[in-house]
Amino acid sequence: MIDQRTQKVLERYRVESGKGFRLKDFDAGDTAGLGIEKDHAARLLQQGVDRLAELQDMLYAQDRWSVLCIFQAMDAAGKDGAIKHVFSGVNPQGCQVHSFKAPNAMELDHDFLWRHSTALPERGRIGIHNRSWYEEVLVVRVHPEYLAGQKLPPALVGKSVWDERLEDIAAYERYLARQGTVVLKFFLNVSKAEQKKRFLARIDEPEKNWKFSAGDVTERGHWDAYMAAYQDAIRGTAGKHAPWYVVPADAKWFTRLVVVAAIVQALEGLGLHYPKVTKAQKAALEGARKALG
Ligand code: ATP
Ligand code: MG
Numbered sequence: 001m002i003d004q005r006t007q008k009v010l011e012r013y014r015v016e017s018g019k020g021f022r023l024k025d026f027d028a029g030d031t032a033g034l035g036i037e038k039d040h041a042a043r044l045l046q047q048g049v050d051r052l053a054e055l056q057d058m059l060y061a062q063d064r065w066s067v068l069c070i071f072q073a074m075d076a077a078g079k080d081g082a083i084k085h086v087f088s089g090v091n092p093q094g095c096q097v098h099s100f101k102a103p104n105a106m107e108l109d110h111d112f113l114w115r116h117s118t119a120l121p122e123r124g125r126i127g128i129h130n131r132s133w134y135e136e137v138l139v140v141r142v143h144p145e146y147l148a149g150q151k152l153p154p155a156l157v158g159k160s161v162w163d164e165r166l167e168d169i170a171a172y173e174r175y176l177a178r179q180g181t182v183v184l185k186f187f188l189n190v191s192k193a194e195q196k197k198r199f200l201a202r203i204d205e206p207e208k209n210w211k212f213s214a215g216d217v218t219e220r221g222h223w224d225a226y227m228a229a230y231q232d233a234i235r236g237t238a239g240k241h242a243p244w245y246v247v248p249a250d251a252k253w254f255t256r257l258v259v260v261a262a263i264v265q266a267l268e269g270l271g272l273h274y275p276k277v278t279k280a281q282k283a284a285l286e287g288a289r290k291a292l293g
Pocket of ligand 2: 075213216
């Protein structure tokens with residue numbers, strides 16, 4: 001169960017209305033005054049992971065709601081680690097993970113939501129999207145040449161193209177919410193200084209070399225443009241039915257605690273329960289017991 005203190009912590013990072021939202025009001029290094037030891041953090045995380053597993057079991061059994069968790073961040077902010085740890089306890093049958101890379105030729109032949117919508121979670125399941133349709137107003141906005149590759153009719157690509165995309169994303173998320181999908185969006189907010197440290201660790205430590213990509217350093221050069229795009233994206237799409245969480249990401253243990261708590265809180269709010277057995281079903285169960293001898 002999410003206690004009051006955790007609720008307060010979550011409120012700090014949850015954005016349900018884009019009005020007046022400013023990224024600079026959010027500190028990447030914040031840990032909500034929780035200067036805790038490593039093993040204590042691990043125990044807290046385990047509690048969250050266990051609770052998430054219980055809730056997921058009911059979500060699956062009930063087969064009504066679905067949950068879409070979107071993860072967005074700059075490189076090395078900890079998306080992969082957060083996903084790995086937060087969902088470590090859930091039944092793999094009940095969740096579906098998708099990582100979205102640059103779109104391929106077939107995907108570019110469709111509208112931008114197409115490839116994401118085919119990856120949405122079924123009822124009863126948790127969908128984890130490592131990057132998402134938000135890339136369409138982030139990387140594509142920072143690199144307009146990607147937009148040029150999308151084969152849109154030129155008459156439809158005007159100055160307001162980014163606002164229009166944000167409007168379409170917001171409308172689509174509202175639609176999903178009305179269809180029974182709980183939409184949760186996480187922006188892992190890492191600082192530029194911490195990103196540099198993590199890149200250097202990827203260069204220095206042989207077992208991390210595989211994570212390093214020179215292209216990530218190029219993207220770092222566009223930091224301010226990315227931050228401006230993130231701010232606009234959050235402003236344009238934050239809603240009660242599809243909140244953003246601007247999660248401090250300079251301390252990995254804290255990021256993971258916030259993410260798991262936010263998902264647990266959302267699931268607890270659904271009033272999940274195992275399907276009720278009807279009288280007829282009960283009678284059938286008793287009949288089956290007898291038949292077993
Ligand atoms: P990640 O960087 O998410 O940890 P990765 O390093 O395994 O994953 P990459 O090959 O870097 O995988 O793929 C992700 C890249 O794809 C990112 O740079 C992202 O900006 C880009 N990308 C995702 N969606 C789009 C899109 N719609 N248009 C252009 N580029 C995109
Ligand atoms: Mg990458």
